[in-house]
Amino acid sequence: MAPTGSENRADIAVIGAGPAGLMAAAAAGETDPAAGIALVDKNRDIGAKLLITGGGRCNVTTGLDDLRAVLAKYPRGGKFLTSAMHRFPPSAVREWFESRGVPLKTEADLRVFPRSNDGRDVVAVFERLFASSGRTRRFLGHGASGVRRTDGGFAIGLKDGGVVTARRLVLAAGGQAYRHTGSTGDGYAFAEALGHSITPLAPSLTSLTTADAWPRRLAGVSLARA
Numbered sequence: 419m420a421p422t423g424s425e426n427r428a429d430i431a432v433i434g435a436g437p438a439g440l441m442a443a444a445a446a447g448e449t450d451p452a453a454g455i456a457l458v459d460k461n462r463d464i465g466a467k468l469l470i471t472g473g474g475r476c477n478v479t480t481g482l483d484d485l486r487a488v489l490a491k492y493p494r495g496g497k498f499l500t501s502a503m504h505r506f507p508p509s510a511v512r513e514w515f516e517s518r519g520v521p522l523k524t525e526a527d528l529r530v531f532p533r534s535n536d537g538r539d540v541v542a543v544f545e546r547l548f549a550s551s552g553r554t555r556r557f558l559g560h561g562a563s564g565v566r567r568t569d570g571g572f573a574i575g576l577k578d579g580g581v582v583t584a585r586r587l588v589l590a591a592g593g594q595a596y597r598h599t600g601s602t603g604d605g606y607a608f609a610e611a612l613g614h615s616i617t618p619l620a621p622s623l624t625s626l627t628t629a630d631a632w633p634r635r636l637a638g639v640s641l642a643r644a
Contacts, residue, residue, distance in 0.1 A: 428456035428555065431574055431584035433562050433608065435459035436467040436601070439590035440544045446588075447551050455554040456582045458574060460561030460600045465541035467592065467599040472529070473638065476537030479511040481524035518543045527642075557582060561600075562591075565608045572612075595623070 429450075432443045435457055443457050457464070471477050482488050485503055489496040512522055512530060520543055521533040532539045548554040560576040567573075571585040591605030606616050626633075 426456060426555070426557070426580060426582045427454070428582060428584040429453040430586045430588065431456040431458065431572065431582050432588040432590055433458045433565070433574065434590035434592055434605070435461065435464040435556070435558070436590065436592055436599070437465070437471075438592075439588070440464060440468070440541075442588045442590055443554055444544055444547050447547065447553055451551065451553065453553060456557060456574075456584060457548075457554055458557045458560065458562050458576070458582060460559070460577075462559040464544060464556070464558070465537075467596055467601065468541060469537045470596065470599065471537065472531060474537055475531045475535045476540045478515060478522060478530045478532070478540060479508045481508070481512075481528040481530050483507065483509050515540065515543060518547070562604065562608065565589075565611055567612065593619070595621070 430443075430446050430453055432439045432446070432455065435443075436459075439457065439459070443455050446453060446455055468476060480488060485507060488508065489500060489503060492499055508530075515532075516522055520539050522530050523533045524530050548556065557576060557580075560578050560580065563575040563577045565572060565574050565587065568583065571583065572587040574582040574584070574587070576582065589605050589608055591608065592599075592601030593605070594603040595601055606619075610616060
């Protein structure tokens, strides 16, 4: 946990230490090793949501390499993802993690997991990267209370009263799914404060509530689509 004071300066600030925020901070540090990076999250540890993906095993990416087929799986976001998917396709994601000490396996349904079946191995990659670079300061357990533009970039207010200033800002605060992991919709308010508009929101996944108790016995069972 980085100490807070009246002001903490960075070249790049990332709000959110989930999968997107961790990858953004890691990529920024690898692209410009001299850059000072501030990683802000309300949780005391990084990767809270990452650790619950794939039932705790961490579904890293897909084993499907046909990008058209991958993008077709995102009917509402395929066009938006096209550029990023070509710059960093699933094959590159797999290579990135394996070259950093996480052997992967591709299962029959083409989901890719650590061979260890332990998502903590994926989080450990980022822990090692941030520790070895010495250029990423982590402001954990504080959370951002607000953001605003400044003459030199951006200022992020912390809930403990501190401030982080940076020339560049990455918002990776997540949506409102799994609110217990810290994704409580703050990112929408931050984006609006910076002049962005928010389109109508809709869930990609949702729970089903039944009057009968027997479905509870089926928790965790996956079925192939007919």
